[in-house]
Amino acid sequence: xxxxxxxxxxxxxxxxxxxxxxxxxxxxxxxxxxxxxxxxxxxxxxxxxxxxxxxxxxxxxxxxxxxxxxxxxxxxxxxxxxxxxxxxxxxxxxxxxxxxxxxxxxxxxxxxxxxxxxxxxxxxxxxxxxxxxxxxxxxxxxxxxxxxx
Amino acid sequence: xxxxxxxxxxxxxxxxxxxxxxxxxxxxxxxxxxxxxxxxxxxxxxxxxxxxxxxxxxxxxxxxxxxxxxxxxxxxxxxxxxxxxxxxxxxxxxxxxxxxxxxxxxxxxxxxxxxxxxxxxxxxxxxxxxxxxxxxxxxxxxxxxxxxx
DNA sequence: GCCGCTACTGCAATATCTTGCAATAACATC
DNA sequence: GATGTTATTGCAAGATATTGCAGTAGCGGC
Ligand SMILES: [Mn+2]
Ligand SMILES: [Mn+2]
Ligand SMILES: [Zn+2]
Ligand SMILES: [Zn+2]
Numbered sequence: 001x002x003x004x005x006x007x008x009x010x011x012x013x014x015x016x017x018x019x020x021x022x023x024x025x026x027x028x029x030x031x032x033x034x035x036x037x038x039x040x041x042x043x044x045x046x047x048x049x050x051x052x053x054x055x056x057x058x059x060x061x062x063x064x065x066x067x068x069x070x071x072x073x074x075x076x077x078x079x080x081x082x083x084x085x086x087x088x089x090x091x092x093x094x095x096x097x098x099x100x101x102x103x104x105x106x107x108x109x110x111x112x113x114x115x116x117x118x119x120x121x122x123x124x125x126x127x128x129x130x131x132x133x134x135x136x137x138x139x140x141x142x143x144x145x146x147x148x149x
Numbered sequence: 150x151x152x153x154x155x156x157x158x159x160x161x162x163x164x165x166x167x168x169x170x171x172x173x174x175x176x177x178x179x180x181x182x183x184x185x186x187x188x189x190x191x192x193x194x195x196x197x198x199x200x201x202x203x204x205x206x207x208x209x210x211x212x213x214x215x216x217x218x219x220x221x222x223x224x225x226x227x228x229x230x231x232x233x234x235x236x237x238x239x240x241x242x243x244x245x246x247x248x249x250x251x252x253x254x255x256x257x258x259x260x261x262x263x264x265x266x267x268x269x270x271x272x273x274x275x276x277x278x279x280x281x282x283x284x285x286x287x288x289x290x291x292x293x294x295x296x297x298x
Numbered sequence: 299g300c301c302g303c304t305a306c307t308g309c310a311a312t313a314t315c316t317t318g319c320a321a322t323a324a325c326a327t328c
Numbered sequence: 329g330a331t332g333t334t335a336t337t338g339c340a341a342g343a344t345a346t347t348g349c350a351g352t353a354g355c356g357g358c
Contacts, residue, residue: 019324019325022334022335023335023336024323024324024325024334024335024336025324025325026323026324026335026336026337028336028337029336044314045314045315046313046314046315049314058338060337060338060339061314061315062315062316062317062337062338062339063336063337063338065314065315065316066316066336066337081230081234081286083284084234084345085230085233085234085235085236085344085345086234086313086314086315087234087314087315100272100276100278102278103281109276111272111276112275112276114275115271115272115275115276118267118271118275119268119271119272122264122267122268122271123249123260123264123268123287123289126261126263126264126267127249127258127260127261127264127292128291128292128295129249129251129287129289129290129291129292130289130290130295131287131288131289132252132287132288132289132290135232135287135288135289136287136288137230137286138272138278138280138281138284138285139280139281139284139285140272140278140279140280140281140284141278141279141281142277142278143276143277143278146277146279168354168355171304171305172305172306173304173305173306173353173354173355174354174355175305175306175307175353175354177306177307178306193344194344194345195343195344195345198344207308209307209308209309210344210345211307211308211309211345211346211347212306212307212308214344214345214346215306215307215346233315234314234315235343235344235345236344236345
């Protein structure tokens with residue numbers, strides 16, 4: 001089966017997780033975590049900054065991005081990149097998955113578990129490479145666009 | 150077999166290719182193409198700007214990036230993204246290929262043709278998706294790092 | 299060789315993300 | 329509840345990339 005690290009998380013336990021690691025629980029980090037706890041699925045770095053700014057106009061982007069780095073180290077979020085290379089965070093979205101982006105229509109989909117499993121297995125066998133599935137972004141052309149053109 | 154659009158190109162024919170399309174051949178575009186013609190394999194957008202600036206200190210980044218867009222439309226280069234999402238251009242590098250990046254050691258490799266072929270076939274079958282192989286970047290952990298840790 | 303059309307450039311503003319550094323504020327300890 | 333340690337923040341600068349717009353200059357036609 002495909003690697004399946006579940007991202008579902010008890011946000012209420014996060015402050016304790018921070019302190020247990022010698023990290024500090026600050027108002028700025030609380031704001032980021034509150035926004036994330038209300039997010040399901042995906043959010044870009046810029047969107048997160050925007051939503052934090054909506055609650056607190058003083059929000060500083062570098063603080064938000066540094067908080068994301070910490071949350072990712074703790075395994076509470078994972079990031080990938082959109083078709084243009086921008087960061088996209090996976091939050092509370094269940095099992096790991098990669099994304100498919102259609103360059104023609106702009107649509108995006110999660111890579112099916114079946115395909116993910118085969119891709120991970122293929123690169124493990126032929127190249128000895130262990131894939132970070134959450135980070136996988138495949139750009140190309142979707143079935144609909146292929147048919148319509 | 151895997152898609153195999155060859156990028157080997159006769160740079161001397163480029164000015165005529167531009168004009169045939171109603172595009173103009175300018176000193177700025179000539180500089181970009183000259184740098185590319187001396188490049189084999191890969192170059193990031195920033196590196197290209199830097200090398201153009203080395204020949205002409207007046208080089209404007211937006212002009213370079215716009216020239217890259219045109220060259221890509223003409224099929225003379227293709228871009229992908231590094232592990233951090235930054236643009237990387239494939240130039241004169243033979244058949245299309247994707248890349249593997251080890252997040253641990255920072256190493257990078259081209260995805261083997263065998264693996265590429267299976268990945269392209271898998272996504273075509275299971276998700277009806279036609280992959281742009283040049284744009285594929287897979288991040289994870291290489292064999293050496295896996296063994297050493 | 300000149301002219302006109304319009305593709306292209308330069309520039310300034312904007313978006314996203316990172317980094318170094320000095321000042322600040324968590325929090326463990328007492 | 330005061331204190332010291334040091335993790336964290338705010339800020340400024342920088343790297344990379346995109347966009348709108350007004351002025352410039354390629355180049356096809358004469
Ligand atoms: Mn791209
Ligand atoms: Mn990344
Ligand atoms: Zn599509
Ligand atoms: Zn490695």
